[in-house]
Amino acid sequence: VWHHLFGRGIVATVDNFGRLGSGPTHPELLDYLAASFREGGGSMKSLIREMVLSRSYRLSSNCEKGQRADPANKWFARQNHRRLTAEEIRDSILFLSDTLDREPGEATASQFGEDLDKPFSFVKERKRTVYLPVARNNLAAELAVFDAANPDLVSGKRAETTVPTQALYLLNSDFMHEQAGILAGKALEEASAAGEEVDWLYETLLGRRPNPVESSVALGFIAGLSGGAESGGPLEAAVAHFTHVLLASTEYLYLD
Numbered sequence: 001v002w003h004h005l006f007g008r009g010i011v012a013t014v015d016n017f018g019r020l021g022s023g024p025t026h027p028e029l030l031d032y033l034a035a036s037f038r039e040g041g042g043s044m045k046s047l048i049r050e051m052v053l054s055r056s057y058r059l060s061s062n063c064e065k066g067q068r069a070d071p072a073n074k075w076f077a078r079q080n081h082r083r084l085t086a087e088e089i090r091d092s093i094l095f096l097s098d099t100l101d102r103e104p105g106e107a108t109a110s111q112f113g114e115d116l117d118k119p120f121s122f123v124k125e126r127k128r129t130v131y132l133p134v135a136r137n138n139l140a141a142e143l144a145v146f147d148a149a150n151p152d153l154v155s156g157k158r159a160e161t162t163v164p165t166q167a168l169y170l171l172n173s174d175f176m177h178e179q180a181g182i183l184a185g186k187a188l189e190e191a192s193a194a195g196e197e198v199d200w201l202y203e204t205l206l207g208r209r210p211n212p213v214e215s216s217v218a219l220g221f222i223a224g225l226s227g228g229a230e231s232g233g234p235l236e237a238a239v240a241h242f243t244h245v246l247l248a249s250t251e252y253l254y255l256d
Helices: 002-006 027-039 044-052 064-069 086-096 108-112 164-172 174-190 196-206 212-226 233-247
Strands: none
Touching: 002 044, 027 044, 086 174, 164 174, 174 196, 174 233, 196 212, 196 233, 212 233
């Protein structure tokens, strides 16, 4: 759990806790969390809550003092800069556009059948990714392109690659275009004045307001694509394109 939240486990070799592994960097912390987990009745939710409310989790990865004191971040002097997993990318976009189906999923075999050898995609699905089927010989493209674990193997730590196919998926997939359009519509609904849609999109997608330069560039981008339109289809299309830019940005895809 610590590995998934912090980008590295208290025992860095998450697939090997034995003598050949690296051993815990914080054995007392590991004992404390194990005891808390046991005393809490094995509640994963309580364990996660305790970790994410900790000061360590809330630290920024851009902490200069921590970088000087702990360059390799062995002692968790700062947060680790990490990319969202394939599941997090998909689920977070659906959540922000209010299209995520929050009802728990049912048995996948009854809904999707047992033969999943044909090309498989989650484009039309709205359930959380954890409720969708994983075919060992036919991993959905949305997951495979962002380094989802090989279902034939035990993978405590996933490989993380940066390859052109990821950018191509973000720019060209039907899912990204559809969700960008939905979010753009919400931004225009929330904007009570011209230009406020940019503030709303930055706050919703990136968790911050744009600085003056970013705001100016965004408004110029939208005005250029819409031909200066203040309403209607051209403006909606232009805002959708800008939304798509933010969704495909490094700042959205990575946690600091």
